[in-house]
Amino acid sequence: MAEPHQADDGHGPGGGLAHRVPDLGALELLLAVARLGSLGAAARELGITQPAASSRIRSMERQMGLALVDRSPxxxxxxDTGALVTDWARRVVEAAECFDAGAQALRSRRDSRLRVAASMTIAEYLLPGWLLALRAERPDTAVSLHAGNSAAVAERLLANEADLGFVEGLSVPTGLDSVVIAHDHLIVVTAPGHPWARRRRPLAASELAATPLILREKGSGTRQVLDSALGGLARPLIELSSTTAVKAAAVSGAGPAVLSELAVREELAMRRLVSVPVEDVALARDLRAIWPTGHRPVGPARELLSLTRG
Structure with a gap:
């Protein structure tokens, strides 16, 4: 069979390899034809129809400007040219197999661990359920969790010390992308013996702002939302570094606190704490997943993110 005439069709030195070199599927087909001696058998092995295989060979011949296969009844x-090209194709496919094995090894190493950073409320009241669900899907993935305030979570993401973060603040720092995964409400709570527990009218926002409260430390999402909603806060009665500590202080009667409704459901149900209505102020907030800009979560981080939104 004569060699096809090579026209000026971009197969010269320019155009880039992607335009001049057949794709892996075509090279694998050519190798199968060489090994099996039949286009039909090669098509069956690769799970395609014979007309599709024949079309792929013709397309490869046009792309290369060479006749590779003689067809007869x-x-x-x-x-002869096809045999030489097949030797080259074998090296390319073997290199691609090495490339694929290396990429798989990197994915396996990535998927063997997941570093999560979360603000306290999410870490204590939402993440345990999400991580149990993730473990059911990925039992071989080792998960480490760092709990801190929202500012600390953002710092860990920016320092590449976490793969995925969860925060409850008002804004996301520069360099991070985010998505809202849930909504939360802050509520004012006191011990049953506190005077606010016996109020018949809602608490005014101005009175709440002027009252020393049991508060989380600066940098926490809860405090950011409260400070913004009230336009400023009085000097803290007590400043503590965890939601659990704030709740325990409120239960003891030390003073009023503002906490996520997620954190106090049990205490409210058992009347260890009492919810105090507040008028003319919205204490709602978004809970967000965050990650470094341009690095959308992949592997276990992506699966965890999907679970939080499910």
Whole structure:
């Protein structure tokens, strides 16, 4: 079979390899034809129809400007040029297999661990359920969790010390992307013996702002939302570094506190704490997943993110 005439079709030195070199699927087909001696058998092995295989060979021949396969009623055989190209194709496919094995090893190493950073409320009241669900899907993935305030979570993401973070503040620092995964409400709570527990009218926002409260430390999402909603806060009665500590202080009667409704459901149900209505102020907030800008979560981080939104 004569070599096809090579026209000026971009197969010269320019155009880039992607335009001049056949794709892996075509090279694998050519290798199968060489090994099996039949285009039909090669098509069956690769799970495609014979017309599709024949079309792919013709397309490869046009792309390269070379005749690779002689077709006859007795079957298909490689031309002398096709045999030479097949030797080159084998090296390319072997290199691609090494490339794939290396990429798989990197994915396996990535998927073997997941570093999560979360603000206290999310870490204590939402993440345990999400992580149990993730473990059911990925039992071989080792998960480490760092709990801190929202500012600390953002710092860990920016320092590449976490793969995925969860925060409850008002804004996301520069360099991080985010998505809202849930909504939360802050409520004012006191011990049953506190005077506010016996109020018949809602608490005014101005009175709440002027009252020393049991508060989380600066940098916490809860405090950011409260400070913004009230336009400023009085000097804290007590400043503590965890939601659990704030709740325990409120239960003891030390004073009023503002906490996520997620954190106080049990205490409210058992009347260890009492919710105090507040008028003319919205204490709602978004809970967000965050990650470094331009690095959308992949692997276990992506699966965890999907679970939080489910």
């Amino acid at each position: 007795r079957g298909s055989r490689l031309t």
